[in-house]
Amino acid sequence: MRIAILGGGNGAHACAAHLALKGHQVNMFELPQFESNIEAVIERGGIEISGSVISGFAKLNKVTTNIAEAIDDVELIMQVVPAFGHRKFAETCIPYLKDGQYVVLNPGNGSSLEWYKILKDSAVKKDVKIAETHSLTYACRLQNPGHVQVNHACPKVWFAAMPSKDTSEMLALFKELYPSAVAAKNVLEAFFLNGNPIHHPTGTILNAGRIEYVYGHLQGNLYKTGTDFYMYREGLTPSVVRVAEALDEERLAICRALDLSEITTIEKLYEDGFSVTPDGKPYPNLYEAYHSEVFCGPHASKGPTSLKSRYITEDIPYGLVTWASIGEMLGIKTPTMHALIHLASILNKTDYWKEGRTAEKLGITHMTIDQLKKYLEMGEE
Amino acid sequence: MRIAILGGGNGAHACAAHLALKGHQVNMFELPQFESNIEAVIERGGIEISGSVISGFAKLNKVTTNIAEAIDDVELIMQVVPAFGHRKFAETCIPYLKDGQYVVLNPGNGSSLEWYKILKDSAVKKDVKIAETHSLTYACRLQNPGHVQVNHACPKVWFAAMPSKDTSEMLALFKELYPSAVAAKNVLEAFFLNGNPIHHPTGTILNAGRIEYVYGHLQGNLYKTGTDFYMYREGLTPSVVRVAEALDEERLAICRALDLSEITTIEKLYEDGFSVTPDGKPYPNLYEAYHSEVFCGPHASKGPTSLKSRYITEDIPYGLVTWASIGEMLGIKTPTMHALIHLASILNKTDYWKEGRTAEKLGITHMTIDQLKKYLEMGEE
Structure with a gap:
């Protein structure tokens, strides 16, 4: 699958590396003002991952601070950033989204409701579908720049689209990445499962x-x-x-x-x-x-x-x-x-x-x- | 002055000992179920006090669990117990109060309002006046049974009667014990000064x-x-x-x-x-x-x-x-x-x-x- 990972923290490194090593084509994007977060990944063209889930050097397709380039031809855009960054990333993405793309907020904290509202209120109308997970899919920590340690993968990821009539369609694709994902009733069910x-x-x-x-x-x-x-x-x-x-x-x-x-x-x-x-x-x-x-x-x-x-x-x-x-x-x-x-x-x-x-x-x-x-x-x- | 101290904790020991050593005639009363608190004082007939305020052995007039005996002929009844004991001590005292007696709650935490209400609602009508201080008059701690260490005396005690039209009359007497006491506007002013x-x-x-x-x-x-x-x-x-x-x-x-x-x-x-x-x-x-x-x-x-x-x-x-x-x-x-x-x-x-x-x-x-x-x-x- 062609995937763009948005974010430059622990979770984004873990997702990008894990999915790339599993054989997907992964782009990684960070906001230009936080470029230092992904400098080491840009230099080496990939991420080192270690720990109990998977180990090795994961080569990425692109590592960039240019959003248009990052999401240009991907099927799935996965935003892996703290909740306080959600709105900023939404506003950055929206002008460059393409019809038919999927956006997954991992985790969501209910912010697919906000994304959905921003998209609806936006002058740019795009046929894009949005979903979120209940929790970050990994317990992970950066060891040093470009090297992430992943000690735990969430065995059961609750997943819901906004609106939930799109859940089964989106989940079918998402399960290619995380086979143990299950459908939540709606995005609030997923959000209220965050401990x-x-x-x-x-x-x-x-x-x-x-x-x-x-x-x-x-x-x-x-x-x-x-x-x-x-x-x-x-x-x-x-x-x-x-x-x-x-x-x-x-x-x-x-x-x-x-x-x-x-x-x-x-x-x-x-x-x-x-x-x-x-x-x-x-x-x-x-x-x-x-x-x-x-x-x-x-x-x-x-x-x-x-x-x-x-x-x-x-x-x-x-x-x-x-x-x-x-x-x-x-x-x-x-x-x-x-x-x-x-x-x-x-x-x-x-x-x-x-x-x-x-x-x-x-x-x-x-x-x-x-x-x-x-x-x-x-x-x- | 003839005084009854009600209570058997740190504060009651400090008050009884200090005032007795200053030359007042002091009775000490504790509820029968807590007699063990004053056993050592009963045995020795008084309290040992040490620390920076005053030192020595303070002989008491009476030490008793009989309330009638304790407050029989005193001018001032000073209740020195934690707030959660106030109501119990009020109910114990009221049947035995005599016209003209003063009751001071040291400290009060607003409970002279409760005392006043209990007195007013009581079948036994007594011409008794009630006041409270803003804070316990000492920083003290029992060292062992019958021996209290007093490290600090409150230099300015705020004092108010309930109702406050009685404050100046009661304060005149109270200042014989604590010359630095000052009048608060009313009992709530005193209470709100408790830090x-x-x-x-x-x-x-x-x-x-x-x-x-x-x-x-x-x-x-x-x-x-x-x-x-x-x-x-x-x-x-x-x-x-x-x-x-x-x-x-x-x-x-x-x-x-x-x-x-x-x-x-x-x-x-x-x-x-x-x-x-x-x-x-x-x-x-x-x-x-x-x-x-x-x-x-x-x-x-x-x-x-x-x-x-x-x-x-x-x-x-x-x-x-x-x-x-x-x-x-x-x-x-x-x-x-x-x-x-x-x-x-x-x-x-x-x-x-x-x-x-x-x-x-x-x-x-x-x-x-x-x-x-x-x-x-x-x-x-």
Whole structure:
């Protein structure tokens, strides 16, 4: 397949390298102002990939900061960037899209709704289809420029198009890349299956003092350095996990109102392969799920090392804010989401309600539940 | 003066010992079910006091669990118990009060409003006057049974009667004990000058994981022990202090609506002698005030060591809940108070809104601002 990967971070490197080594023709694009992210890839013409999923040097077809060139003759455009970059990449792409192309946001965080709206409102009318995944397809990290380590591939990727009447057509193609992908009911079902807004803000905010005391020196403050912080192992204590459980209940209440699958975060962590008991089952509670081998074993990741981490700066404005504002339009109370959004805003001197991707920005606040369900399915109000 | 001290904790020991050594005739009372708190004092007939305020062995007049005996012929009854004990002590006292006696709640947390209401609603009518202080008059800690260490006496005690038309009469007597006491406009002014609900919940909740991870073993959980936690030094980092500042702004907005003094927490910490610069001034900001010698020097106290600490179990239900519910009746938004109350409720599996001393329980929710002001001054609606 001819694919363009948009983005220059961990995830984009992993996707480009993995898919190229699997035999696809892959272009890679980064915005000109972030060219340094892909300099090493441009120089070598490809990406080195290592880890448990696949290993080797993946030669790419093109590596460029020219969007027209990147997406010119591809079948699939896969955008692999943090949520706060989605709008910028959408605006960059749209003038150069061609009829019949597919765009997949990996992961989406509901932003295919925003993409869809931008496309619809755009003067340039293109017959392009859009979909998103529930989560990034890999757990990965750049080791050094042009070398990505991939330790985990998401075993079950939920996938939905906006509108969902296009899902089966798009999924047929997407499964050539990720055979284990399954259809979500619609893009909101996929979005509400993202577990990050449940654990990341909880573990960070309820350890805010710990993180800033230990790592403040990295930000130029003169603190004593303490011991490193391992969020899952040390920060997600039984009482703290109760806050994550409260968030999960609020999330499930919204899913219920929208007739979406009510899959708990415990089940989702199991499905994603992060929290599996030694005999292959889900853990009995969220505390044990967060304290499983992947999160807390000897290879567990440190961090976050700052309150400006994406655990806050992405998962609050493009996670809890979006969810809570959808809850609000449906008349569902989300006091725990509100509490964390409010505290994060103060901690980081940022109005995340204003900065975040609200239901308003997704263009859906004026709809009733039935209108919203119809819009998600048919793309028409 | 003939005084009865009610209570058997740190503060009650400090008050009884200090006032007895100053030459007053002091009785000490504890509820029968907590007799063990005063066993050592009963045995020795008095209290040993040490520290920077006064030292020696203070002989008491009576030490008893019999309330009638304790308050029989005293002029002043001073209740020195945590806020959650106020109602129990009120109900214990009321049948045995005598006309002309004074009751002082040290500190009050607004509970003289509750006392006043209980007295008014009681079948037993007594001509008794009630007042409260803004803060406990000492920083103290029991060293061992019957021995209290007092490291700090509050240099300026704000004092108000309920209703405040009685303040000057009661203050005249109270100043015989604490010459530096000054009149607050009314009991709510005194209550809103208590700084604990500003720093205690903030520093505890935003370090919840840290506290539980380090001290969980004390509660029978099998955590690794980390390093001790010093809340002011390690937990009140610049971002965390912004949450305390937001609480302080909400508190001041309520003070403004009620025409109470708008004294900031920085000024209050200075007045209380906790945060004074080497040249005798208030610190320029709250972060520096919390990082002053008293809080962060070599003699700084450790803790809290549990999320069930009074930093939560007293300062949420008898601090932020009361303030936020008064804000609510005045139409003032207190989102930061709400966020902390909500998270504390989840962390401790306790509905602090239900358990706490709300404006409703103080008997004032049906009043307009003008009616409330009149009630605080005259005691009549």
